[in-house]
Amino acid sequence: MDFNSDKPIYLQIADSICDRILSGELGSEDRIPSVREYGAELGVNPNTMMRSYDKLLGEGIVFNKRGIGYFIAPDAREKVLAQQRADFLEKDVPAILERLALLGLDTSVFNKQ
């Protein structure tokens, strides 16, 4: 994984798990690797991995079965969708509109696609 964005790495890891949930690669009740396994896969510190998992746990996207591991929550996809839609409308859309205005274009460009 290449941590190129300006976001903290722990958020980028959480985002990538959410993306895999959206794409269907990770489904309801699927097990995800332990903090250390995932850390070894990505070459990332256990603290950072733990923060990613804590965030997803807090949002109810992932749940923890004691002694067994971490799993994708049954309603994870709905939660991620709602979250990312809100995020897209709040951040990406204004950025796109701003860029369109800067380039002397308007939203009609989308109709041509």
Place this chain on the structure above:
Amino acid sequence: MIEINNLAFSFGKSPVLQGISMKLEEGKIYGLLGENGVGKTTLLTLLCGLKRPGFGDISVDGRAPFDRLPSLLQEQFYLPDEVMPVRATPAQFASERACFWPKFSFINYEELLREFEVDSTQRMDKMSAGQLKKTWIAFALACGARYYYMDEPTNGLDIPSKAQFRKALMKYTSDDSTMVISTHQVRDLESIIDPIIILDSKEVLVMATLEEIAQKLTFDYGKELHPEALYLEQTPGGAIQVYPNTTGEESKVNLEAFFNTVHSHKDVTKQLFK
């Protein structure tokens, strides 16, 4: 837990370290940063018991490293910057030395050598510097030690080996191990070291987790100049600016920029991370 209390060390009359106090917790991978000559290697050699503290003391779960108790030595590994080109193949080397570490795993050793693409039939004194370093890293991680002290471990490694090294650090150590890694190559280890210790002219300037750093400082990669920037570095794609975090929102910590910020604003950052 490793506790360092008011530690001082001098070479003859010139002091290298003074009044160093800190606690190093298990399960963490500490990154020890500092300019040349600030005492990073000295601190590591004190931690592993090669040197005797001039003043103060070090306790590694209740044991003083300089007592060199076998019970502690078999649980620790010190990997110096320059490693010995032993007159033996990696396999011969391990068959002689592994007995000093009861948890040594030959399976992990072979796996590590394979992952690092080291030719295990070649004599270590005939290897290139990079191959030799990788052999030693493989040996170190196969020891299953609880305390690791590594001095510039990525020095001499080629680009793919650096990524291998980061993965291996996580894969072959456990949650009860404590690692202290000194480095100038912060980019090599950026995602793997946390907390960060910055050593400067005999003392600890800052010791903080990445979370604390991101909460206290904002790393802005945008193009708009910030009036309160403590540090500004032009990059091909724009700039990196560092200024106090006033919004509470975390950004991605850039360790090089952090190091330079700390260095150019010692008092401000000391105050911030007190």
